[in-house]
Amino acid sequence: MPGDEPDDPLADLADLILNVGRLVRARTPEGPQVVTLNETERQVMRVVDLYPGAAPSEIARRTRLQRTNVSTALRSLEDKDMISRTASAGRGIAVSPTARAADNLRLLRAAWAGELAGLVGDDLDAVRRCTEVLSRLERALTADDNEP
Template sequence: MPADEALADLADLILNVGRLVRARTPEGPHVVALTETERQVMRVVDLYPGAAPSEIARRTQLQRTNVSTALRSLEDKEMISRTAVAGRGIAVRPTRRAADNLRVLRAAWAQELATILGDDLDAARRCAEVLSRLERGFTSDEGS
């Protein structure tokens, strides 16, 4: 299989598996429901705590107005805090509620994957390593 086909297949699988995992994400009183934009923003806030809204927009490749709307909503849901920093800057950080929410989600996701993968943790670790590398590439300053 040519390299471009293999890479396209990988991208297609990533998108589909992400959709399937999301479909099995728990809902209810112990999980804060987020929109797709809020999920993208929270991921960057978790990866880069203290990031400015403009940095979040750049790393998510979302329009600044969409990020601002998501930040307001996330603040209303008590998932982020915004604090002023030197000058006119704002630092965005995840809250304790966000950490608790992520803990619940990660436990549910781990259980779902364990059901499918069983004891094949080496494969899971290798896959996570590749996906982390891709994520860092897409969200890095060099990738923008």
């Protein structure tokens, strides 16, 4: 079974993803220009960015978080002007990122790129291939169970 072997490449990949993510997050800039988010808010915001217009229940399914935790995060993100909620078909609500969220993400991405630029060298083709694999994993892991 995958993961049972001490040198399982999939387990190694998952372990490295978690650790590198933690290390990059530790180097994330702080200050008045950057909106600080907690872990749940980050997860919710990522799904809102990937699936703008998603309903809160869809966000909960995609993040695999409790609906109450998503509701709390959405209230906090709305207070921080990171999301907007609008009425959608029927009695539904659509959640979308705001301009402030886009600005915040641009600041973070620039900082992250700066942190990694000197560490990965000139092999941007390898970085692009790695990004493609990780993007496929993210899409699969955030797939709504109702999607084909």
